[in-house]
Amino acid sequence: MKKGMMVSAAVLAAALFSVPVSAQVSAPLPPPLPVSAQVDYPGTLKVYVDATDTQQRVMRVRQVIPVSKAGELILVMPRWLPGKHAPRPQADKIANVRFSAGGKSLSWLRDPVEVTAFHLTVPAGAKEVVAEFDFLTPMTTAAGRVVVTDVMANLQWENLSMYPAGYAVSRIPVELTLKLPEGWDYAVALDTASKNADGTVTFKPLPYEHFIDSPMFAGKYKKTIDLSVDPKVPVRLNVFADKPGDLAATDEQIAIHKKMVAQAVKVFKSQHYDHYDFLVHLSDELGDIGLEHHRSSENGHDSDYFTGWAGNYVGRDLLPHEFTHSWDGKFRRGADLYNPDFHTPMRNSLLWVYEGQTQFWGYILSARSGLYTPEQAKQAIALIAAQYDNFSGSQWRPVLDTTNDPILSARQPKNWLSQQRNEDYYSVGLLIWLDADTLIREKTNNKKSLDDFAGLFFGIKDGSWTPETYEFKDVVAALNSVYAYDWDTFLKTRVNETSKGTFLDGLERGGYKLTYSATPTDWFKAREKKLKTTDLSYSLGLSLTATGDIGSVFWDSPAFKAGLGQGMSVVAVNGTAYEADGIKTAIADAAKPNGKPVELLIKRGKTYKTVTIDYKGGLRYPRLERIDGKKAYLDDILAEKK
Ligand SMILES: [Zn+2]
Known part of the structure; x- marks a missing residue:
């Protein structure tokens, strides 16, 4: 800056100081939503959904909310959704929102911080408030995941209902009545109460917490296959397809799926559901999904899942992965992931257990049941090991930090994935648990394994589906009761610290080393x-x-x-x-x-x-190569559990 200019700047400053200058004042935040009290909500929410519009794919909702007093009512659409580990509301696709009481419309104001919450004033004497709105489901993938096609739909109640703030969602009962296109069938973890003369179906009331955790697949072409281990606890494979021919599962394919369920129950030594429904779509049009729930899961596979079985096997660990979540993630849940409502932010510090060990069991149960051959599983693990061993991002970003990624990057594409890392707690988690498993096997001469940890940690309170939360120290304690070791350091080294490449000790202790050859597996x-x-x-x-x-x-x-x-x-x-x-x-x-x-x-x-x-x-x-003279614990891990 030149000297002359400095003088004129000083003169200008003096002139400015001679007039009053107002300071910046930040407006205070509005009051937070009321605490979600562990108190029963006075009355049952009634939700009516019309999902018959397969043409423009608008779902129409009418919801009746009983109220016990006049004054402020805050209705919230779920924002922090379990299983997504992040706020993923679709409230931007809600339109034509109207509220009324006693036939008179009520004005509303959206909360500027909790943007899926609507503030209303209940007039004196009102016994109920009616909320009406449309869910404009995406017509194109550019607008979001397509959930309605000409022949099937995926209904997720977080987009089709609201809950009153101030009560724990486990204490708010809700009853659903639904209308589907004519001739369609459905599968859902909800229990059907009645099929009504007007073509609607009413489901038995349940807490709002479980309602949101019980989405539906519906469609024109459906097949249900029984996979139960115990007939008193039904497990069903509900398959919806674009065309009837895609439903043609062979006896061998059915036997493999049954075995997958049986092998899982053997590992986890419990069933935390009264019935379990795999919701599976074999569609090239409905948006892809893999989402866990306590008594069901949403799964998307290609239309040739059954008909192209021999060649189209990559990704077949999806069903055992989502099934494992019934134990790991839904029943046992990291304490920082469990909230009394769907608007309190979740934290993800234990996702390397929730997703990491689930990723492990997804592959292992696939191999134990025949969804993968042991060789396919080993080739898959070789690729996982190679990928993360070559990811430079492990040198600056610990796996623990990647548990923030669902919130931080919301699964948006990354240009430099290997340096940025994304949700690495899934597959690096698999390698860490393989490491733990082979360590236990080696130290106990194969008498104990991660199977024992799984039975112990996830198998408590058989039959209960009330979530049991845990912390890091509980994981360490359970591992110690299987085999006494410095698990605290073992886990913290792998999860909390940076490394050069990923940990391959588990593979080597399992009798295999990662190598590279000129021909792909x-x-x-x-x-x-x-x-x-x-x-x-x-x-x-x-x-x-x-x-x-x-x-x-x-x-x-x-x-x-x-x-x-x-x-x-x-x-x-x-x-x-x-x-x-x-x-x-x-x-x-x-x-x-x-x-x-x-x-x-x-x-x-x-x-x-x-x-x-x-x-x-x-x-x-990348491929795995046997280490001569070393016991192949990896083969034992992949072998069917007797
Ligand atoms: Zn998962």
């Missing part, structure tokens, strides 16, 4: 096919779409060092138009003596440039 190929990708992450360090768009680049990989990243496309490889086989040949050729480096023509927007990648390591794909 069948699992790797099947996954590439499913994701329509060419995955060169472990050689060049990038993955590509069929048209050559760069899908991901591993941080610090050869591709990264050559300046590549998302938003770029590979147009040509060594002077020839891009093809998946062409780039693989170029990588293999570059590794030969005197082989020339891979040269890529890269396009970003309107700019083209030629990039030479300094890499001579050849094609590399």
